[in-house]
Amino acid sequence: MAKTIIISNRLPVQLQISNGGITAVPSVGGLATGMKSVHSGGDSLWIGWSGLTDEEIPEELTTEIDTALAEHGSSKVNLTEKEVDGFYYGFSNRTIWPLFHYFLEYSEFELESWEIYKAVNQKFADAILEKADNDDTIWIHDYQLMLVPQMVRAERPDISIGFFLHIPFPSYEIFRTLPWRKEVLLGLLGSDLIGFHTYDYERHFLSSVRRLLGLEVSFNDIYLDERVIKVDSFPMGIDYKKFSDAAKEHSQRSEDQKSELQKRLDTHKKSTPDAKFFLSIDRLDYTKGIAKRLKAFEYFLNKYPHYKEKVRLIILAVPSRSNVPQYQLLKREIDELVGRIN
Template identity: 50%
Template sequence: MDRLIIVSNRLPITIEKRKGKLHFRRSVGGLATGLISFYQLYDSIWIGWCGIPADNIDRKEKNNIEKKLMTDFNNYPIFLSRKDIRMYYYGFSNKTIWPLFHYFTHYAVYNQDFGASYIHVNKSFCNAIMKIAKPDDVIWIHDYHLMLLPMFLREKLPHAKIGFFLHIPFPSFEVFCLLPWRKEILNGLLGADLVGFHTYDYVRHFLSSVRRLLGYEYTLNLVTTANRRVQVDAFPMGIDYERFANAIYNAPVKKEINRIRKKLGNRKLILSVDRLDYTKGIPQRIEAFDLFLEENPEYKEKVTLVMVAVPSRTGVEAYMLLKKEVDELVGRINGKHGTIGWLPVWYLYRSLSFNLLAALYCVADVALVTPLRDG
């Protein structure tokens, strides 16, 4: 395969500035986790935001970041200002697109300044790609933050090989029509040669919107636009199974397994791992566990719910309110059912190391996965 350029909002490396020093660490986001194994198999370069506001670094630090990311990780950083982060990321991406595409329409905010920032940042990504792209490169764009990017790239690189994959649902026509920028988003995605979704339902929703809003016909998932053809299909995303399956034989993971089992004793473990997001059904699963203990009191002190909630979008009000709700629910159920020697819910509001996560998966008797809507 020719060189692969992966483009996403965030790089798989996150940079933090603490006490005047730059620190580099692996990102824990689902997209980075899902793609990193594939990325490492090929001659690849990854383009995305490095996680630190451009306002926080000077020119020398910026140059050092670029050099280290390219030399050590083959990553090409995009630098976003605080305003970009507020308007494009927290604003349009996560206050407009995210809730609407997950059918939480009451959370969606429609703001012209958000939309203008989204266009501006997508053009910035386009300009960055233009600096490093070669004629035979395959450009693979990811997720809802960059849905205009395929169109901008197509205008500048008419013969480029461009793919796009959406990692969240694509909503029904009726819901999608609530978006004031609906035609712009469709035209943006149709700049790609191949547009991928997780499920055939999302493919059908997209094709329906393309036909009804833009007037383009399609046959066998092949959309015919004014001057091009675009393939649309479903590609369910998996996990790196071998990495998890082999991990339980590693000494650090075995140590964690033994520690967890010693702490649990004979109790059963129900495991819940998610970003703290209103699409994941976290309050509902806590309430379900509460109901389970109420209706089956014989299971008290015999089962523990380990709930890992990874902090997410802490600058968005809906997420702040969700954290408050979850904190209160956990406190209530532990106070209601707990005893001196037993807490019903172990609540971990942080990301976990791979070793600890693999150990929890190994020890768990039940995995509790209850999204209300998900990719």
């Protein structure tokens, strides 16, 4: 029976080693949440990095880890500390992430990181080839794995491959500054279908393909090696019912069942019952505009001082990539802004 193989940098489960044993806990990340219904709704396998480097995994737990992941329909790709540093923290998040979000001043172009990125993408491709049958559907996700489609296509020319980019694709003028721009485009063009969130991202990609590779592009079709590659936009949403039901269930909890966050929100409400609350939830990232949001709130309070103590801004910023310099600087800036405004 044909199956769907989902591939992403991280698996939809988190591994925890404690007391000589291993436990696998479902992840709450955006991709894991968005793809959960697809993964659980049929015959599928999810391939990705477990979150633990080879150096962190005791040899005697290797089989136990594979078993724990298999129970969640997952299979791991092994990565060393050096590979994670060069592939994830290096090329993915110091080159592609800032460049694709138009932060050219943060983009770093290191040949060593690029070489590691290629090697790790090959690892993911090899993991797919090991598990995939010719009638399976391969669904590759996001900017960490943009070379994988062509690597799989080279070995399985007739297999169905889809790719979805969960971040913007920049304009041609920005994308062409990447030294390995043609390699990235050709990697993506190993797919049969390439998806983006919006039409603008789709248009930028098609423009880069036409101008950098000189390929024939007709509307949203790309012609390459007697293949037709479809490109389209697929806005990704959330499972509304799941969030709605969770909110209703949470409101019925007794005091001792409430989360620490809910208790803190309740304290705010009780201290100033007439105050209005602005609640913002983001990952701590320079692309989210958190610092600008705080400065706008400060400006609002200075311009309309009679609203002080009548409105409150609560920002939940989840830390990420804390060993990337730009994220360390961002956290310091936000901490200083919050202290000053308060």
